[in-house]
Amino acid sequence: MQRFIKLLRKIADGVAGAMLATLFAVFIIQIAARYVFNLPVGWTQEVQATLWLWLVLWGAAFCLRDEDQVKFDLLYHMAPIRWQRIFAGLAAVSIVIAVAAALPAAWDYVDFYYRKRSAVLQVRMKWVFIIYIVFSVGLIVRYTLGLIAILRSPDAPPSRPSLHPPEEAR
């Protein structure tokens, strides 16, 4: 199980890295095409926007450790462990409920874009926006697992929901 999770983590990081590297490369192609070869290309902006959207949502759902997130954890760290568990539990419950409640509507929204195609590459926008659904499901699963972990070990400090073990933290 541990090895499986480690593998998943590596894949998630690799995918995010590949998206950023591709985004960077597409920019270089665009600049070279426009300024060096004087051949403006239209597809690059579409690819860039898609990769950026995917990078943010994929990264947030699968790559970010909880301590990577921007947050205000002053009170959290001052609180005794019992309260930390309550805080982490409350946060997890509200995220799971809110994201799950909005999921059907979000799906309708994304599905609606099946009819619309992108201007240059003629990709169905549904497949571009589908990453939001992946992100939502990823969040629900992660924070549900985090919640289960809190409930299971009544005395331990809450393990913040993350694919990444804490020792890797900066």
Add this chain to the structure above:
Amino acid sequence: MSFAFAVCLAAVFGLAAIGTPIGYSLLVSATLYLAIDGADLALAAEQLIQSIYDGYTLLAVPLFIIAANIMNAGTISQRLLTFCVAVVGRFRGGMGHVNILSSLIFSGMSGSAVADAAGIGKIITEMMIKTGHYSRGYAAAVTAASATIGPIIPPSIPMVMYALISNQSIGYLFLAGILPGLLMGLVLMLMNWTISWRRKIPVEAPTPLRDAPGITIRAFPALMMPVILLSGIYGGATTPTEAAAIAALYALLLAVGLYRSLRLREFYRVVVESARQSATVGIVIGCALIFNYIVATERIPEALSNQMSELQISPLMFLLAMNLLILGLGCLLDATTIILVVLPLFVPTAQALGIDLVHFGVVMVVNAMLGLITPPYGMLLFVINAVTGIPLRDIIVNVLPFLGALLIALLLLTIFPDISLLLPRYFGYMG
């Protein structure tokens, strides 16, 4: 303010206070607002997707992040430091000046205060301690204080965010940051000189003049980075976003080709880390924009603006009050949150009072950057503590005089808009 919005606001504060990631606190509260309001819950998804997908200028963010990380991974930072030692190392408090000057130059490349502190800042902190003349706390404090300049001198990720929420030109905002950034460097150097003089810190042996040409040549390609970046933007050749890509490419070429200091394995690590940092910033931006959408539908900024104009408050009073507010919030909140969530509330008021929005942006971004070194919650203090192991207490005690110096700079910037607006006007800004 509607009932739904009051609940939403309470939820944001409540969730954020217990340590929920800020982005998700905003997302959850926005969903709650839509539910109470009886609106379509898909609006949250729509706002997040569309603002990230259509936010072309935002693409500069991942590119500036990757550029900074490449420079930190290669030996570019090291070469810059040797150069700075040769230039200002000979004065009293020499290594402190080196620290500040290297931040000034590095900030012309990276656009991120945290990248400055964690990369070149870590190396120079250790160099300062090694001389035996500076305490660990002092070395770390100079690093922290000077890293705040990073996002003031272009390029700047916070300025990109401000451009996004205020609809101002990134190009003019970048230009407007140059003189204020130099002013901040100047007041920090004066403070460093004063403290070194008082503590009778001995002057270092100056770098021999005959070494100077070699050192300059070795650092020259790296020193050219800001020039390339700025001439790309202001020569009209590239958009700021494309300039960011060029900066990253240039850093990569230097690190791999010229300096041969970046191996493939390390490059992979740099890309993955950059991707992670981009997602960290991106998700906060996306979620903050959902929240801003709700704030805008509730007409909160207009209401604030109307109330303020009824108070007949003078523009200067407003700016000073804003400074106090943001400084207070900066002790507790992250700069990203302040710029994306708090500032949009006040932009219409500033505009109604006739305050130039580029000037407003510079003052507020400088202020938000000071928030990075104000205890108890100061991101830069944490980062330097994490990368050097120097205790937070020591850093905080030593950073206070520098914070004071920066506050004076902030006050000058607030009172004299010309400091920020001189360069943009020279380049055709009609403000």
